[in-house]
Amino acid sequence: MADMKTDIRQFLSRYVKNQDIQDDEDIFSSGIVNSLFAMQLVMFLETRFNIRITNQEMNLDNFKSINSIATTVDRLLA
């Protein structure tokens, strides 16, 4: 789980100005939520962790912080 969060943080650091994102910080509050970022986040997670994020899982709440992304990925890997 810690490794997973490091990977996710590394991905986010290529997109977001804030380079010190806390695990529970809402990454979408800065207005960065745009279709490009959302798509690239989804593509990154699917390729990196070899999962398929279904329509049911595709909700903002599942991706709003590093913690929630890690929980979502973990659930899909199970």
Next chain:
Amino acid sequence: MDLNPDRRGDAAELIREETKVKCVVWDLDQTIWDGILLEDKRVTLRGEVLEVIRKLDERGILQSIASKNDADAAMAKLEELGIQEYFLYPQISWGSKSEAIKNIASLININPNTIAFIDDQPFEREEVEFSLPQVRCIAAEDMNLILERADMTPRFITEDSQLRRSMYMTDRVRKEEEQHFSGTKEEFLATLNMVFGIYPAGEGDLQRAEELTLRTHQLNATGYTYSYQELDEFRKSDRHRLWVSELEDKYGTYGKIGIALVECSEEVWTLKLLLMSCRVMSRGVGSIMLNFIMNEAHKSGCKLWAEFVENSVNRMMYITYKFAGFQEVGKNGDILILENDLTSIQPFPDYVKVTCSE
């Protein structure tokens, strides 16, 4: 809506438009010029080539090159002939032509089924037909027929078709600059000084709006196509709102790049169409129009629904809706109905200036 005979003719025309050629890929030796450059440095343009290249360019059809040649010598020759500026991402190497065409499709970000390939060699055409059967292959000897082809004759030539090549050219500059930029994506976007404009469609926007409904597949939530006449009716109707968006940045304008069509009843606004040109896919502006409409619906006190029809390439639009807080509430055949409760509307990103007019 009744389909009168005129409208039916129109619909047939619209379907044909979907399969129009967006990019013509040229071979060089014995196709663009007479002779073989490696054997004779003094090759000259073939008879009608210049006319064909210029006319295609005026029609907003992009052009590129797939040639087995020495790249430096061939580019120098194109420059000497004064036609270098017409070609985007020329692929000149000793690799296969089908690979060259795949590269072009991916660099321009278009589907290979919108590409036509012109070559004098039957072997090369067969190689492409085998690997990429969706590409239209044309023999160089049939060059005089190209301008007459229906799939190379757009219904309208809009301001945007005329600007198309230069927009792709400046896009290349942007991509290069982005590759050399060391900050984050967000910081890079901020350096572009983007201005995103949203305004109600006027009569002068309708040809381009029709063209966008036909040409756009990836960033298109429903894929509904509407003719000029239908869009004109929506524009005037009390029960519809039709908006157009445009984008510019420090390198120039991208032209009119988005449309949104909302059907309004007393209580519910339904987004029938939300689309944006793939040209702006990497600009981080995909949610702006949606956020704008969420704000407008909120102001009018209506519920907001959006229709979504999945195709093989528009997953990004589904993600856009879901990440903007939409939830699936129903299904009608292939049409998913999504609803946003409008309790939380994201602000516009701060790397772009948004201007809205009534």
